[in-house]
Amino acid sequence: MNSITVPSDHEANMQVTPGTVSIHLRPGGKTSFMLKVRPLEKYPVDLYYLVDVSASMHNNIEKLNSVGFDLSKKMANISLDFRLGFGSYVDKTVSPYISTHPGRIHNQCSDYNLDCMPPHGYIHVLSLTDNIADFKNAVNKQKISGNIDTPEGGFDAMLQAAVCQSHIGWRKEAKRLLLVMTDQTSHLALDSKLGGIVIPNDGNCHLKDNIYIKATSMEHPSLGQLSEKLIENNINVIFAVQGHQFDWYKDLLPLLPGTVAKQIESQAANLNDLVIEAYQKLISEVKIQVDNQIKDLYFNITAICPDGSRNTGMEGCKNVRYDEEVLFNVSIAMKGCTTTGGQKYAVLKPIGFNETTIINIYRNCACQCEDSARHKKVCADETFLDGEKSHCKTTNCSSNEDTSFEKCKMHQNQLVCSGQGDCIGGKCFCHKSKLGKVYGKYCEMDDFSCPYHHGIVCAGNGECEAGKCKCFDGWEGEHCQCSSLSAKHCINSKGQICSGRGHCVCGKCECTDPRSFGHLCEYCPNCNNxxxxxxxxxxxxxxxxxxxxxxxxxxxxxxxxxxxxxxxxxxxxxxxxxxxxxxxxxxx
Known part of the structure; x- marks a missing residue:
């Protein structure tokens, strides 16, 4: 039977309940439970300023000198524990992003008659601290830099700021805000090839002495990769943008969950209010997504908002206050048992929160133990939590392995379940493979070991059986890539296939008689007849x-x-x- 176990959580400071759930499902089964999210009041806040220090941002950087103290006073109304940090970025330090002329390589902004620091991909300047004086001193010492093209290396720096947790000092219990100040767009993943950089971004931390050391050897991250890392590390992003590029960042918001975009006024006069407004917007939105999705397991999540509206889990609820609770109706259905073995669990993650719900999945894929009045059966509960199989040993369940194993062989001299599964009660339960799906009565079929045609196994016109394509009716060829109708091109005027001297493969004759040649193997001057x-x-x-x-x-x-x-x-x-x-x- 299908069942669910939801433990009681009594911690007053928990925002996401329950913390863990255990469910047992059989093929075709379905179960559901309610998940609650309650934002805490006076949440600890970590705010890390990631600033574009190209020359055009000179006035905005000067404004940061007065930000720390003023902002900390305003944040006291919404947080009792506030910390600030700081980092800077420009772009990848290779041509064509910067000038490599000897006279400009160390001072890219000589055109502005300014003494600029050398360009850099990303430098972590100050770890998160509640000492506002340290923040002010770090900003006072910051010099501007420069580059050539208008897009900057913002996404490179954002990913490093998200994944280098120990360097930045992100706290587990804090709301994590990454404020990105810029007036230009950011380079995307494939842009790096212009500079001869072709190694994909690996999504890991690469800070050495607080400097990003892979800027010239790894590509910019893709939007999908950046989104994944921000969610994984519970980072909310505030894009603070000056100028006409604001709309570019605004269009990114649907692709980067947990982000907002605000426009900076001239000389960043509204920077403090911008941060407060963006923070309040972020904490008033409650959304949820499923991580570690499991094959054949389907989640349907409905958000029940305090105002009575209902939305999907990823749409979530807006304008949620501290004293309000958001409910998520989580429904889980199991379609089948095409994979077995190994630890399996799913994670429900409210975006931007540092708490999750872990769902332990127990999938029962074999027969159920039946009443003593019914015939005997072998029973197996395939428990995905520990990867072990438990077999019924009661009076109404028994096994006759010698007999059942023979039922699990396609032919007498072949392996049990084709060597790709376990035989339980005369029935094959196929192993899971990282390469793809293993299936069939004897686990003789898969979707990965046969020849591919245009990237598709057996051209999509057949099934893969024991490493060879078994074509559907109307298809032929080693890859099942050819229509059987193409055989008409191999018939000569006498009605012979390849003049009787060859085989027709995909509408072309392959001559088996080495003395013959021609489109239809029609030429054979040395043939006896x-x-x-x-x-x-x-x-x-x-x-x-x-x-x-x-x-x-x-x-x-x-x-x-x-x-x-x-x-x-x-x-x-x-x-x-x-x-x-x-x-x-x-x-x-």
Whole structure:
């Protein structure tokens, strides 16, 4: 039967309950439970400023000098524990992103008559601290830098700030805010190839002495990768953008859950209010997503908002206050048991929160133990939590392995379950493979070990059985890539396939007789029966003395012989037939 176990959580400071859930499901089964999210009041806040320090941001950086103290006073109304940190970025330090001219490589902004620091991908300047004086000193010492092109390396720096948790000092219990200040767009993943950088971003931390050391050897992250790392590390992003590029960042918000975009006024006059407004918007939104999704397990999540509205889990609820609770109706259905073994669990993650719900999955894929009045069966509960199988040993369940194993073999001399599964009660339960799906009555089928055609196993026109494509009706070829109708192109005028000297493969003849050649294997001058087969075509070489009926026949059945004879006949005897014959043969 299907069942669910939800432990009681009594911690007053928990925002997400329950913390763990255990469910037991059989194929076709379904169960559900309620998940609650309650935002805490006076949440600890970690705010890390990630600032574009290219020359055009000069005025905004100066404004940061007064941010720390003013902002900390305003944040006191919504958080009792507030910390600030700081980092800077420009772009990848290779051409064509920066000037590599010897006179400019160390001072990219000489055109502004300013003394700039060398360009850099990302530098972590100050770890999160509640000492506002330290933040102010770090900002005062910050110099601007520069580059050539307008897109900057913001996504590179954002990923490092998210994953380098120990360097930044992100606290587990805090709301994590990453404020990105810029006036330009950011480079995307494939842009790096312009600089000869082709190694994909690995999503790991690469800070050495607080400097990002892979800026010139790894690509920018993709939007999907960046989104994954931000969610994984519970980072909420505030894009603080000055100028006409604000709309570019605003369009990114659906692709980066847990982010907001705000526009900076001239000389960042509204920066403090911007942070407060963005923070309140972020904490008033409650959304949820499923991590570690399991094959054949389907989640349907409905958010029940305090105002009575209902949305999908990823749409969630907006304008949620501290004293309000968001309910999520989580429904889990199991379609089948195509994979077995190994630890399995799913994670429900409210975006931007540091708490999750772990769902331990127990999938029962074999028969159930039945009443003593019913016939005996072997029972197996395939427990995904510890990967072990437990077998019923009661009076109404028994096993006869010698007999059942034979039922699990496709042929007598083959392996049990084709060596790709376990035999339980005379029935195969296929192993899970990281390469793909293993299935079939004897686990003889899979979707990965056969030849591929245009990236698809068996061209999508057959099934993979024991490493070879078994084509569906109407298809043929090693990869099942050819229509059976193409065989008509292999038939000669006599109705023979490849003139009886070869096989038709995808509408083309493959000659099996090494002496034959031609599109239909029709040319074979050294074959023993060549003269016998083509004697009737001799008249075609004496076209001056034959009737029109014979000429018409020559065009349909002897054209290739006429062509061949013309190519091989002696220059002084062009009308000599290809084969000599006895008078008896001629009479016939």
């Amino acid at each position: 060549a003269c016998d087969e083509n004697w009737s075509c001799v008249h075609c070489h004496h076209s001056n003395n034959v009737s029109q009926i014979i000429l018409d026949q020559c065009k349909t059945s002897c054209t290739y012989m006429m062509q061949y004879s013309d190519k091989t006949s002696d220059a002084n005897d062009k009308k000599k037939p290809c084969c000599s014959s006895s008078p008896k043969r001629k009479e016939t």
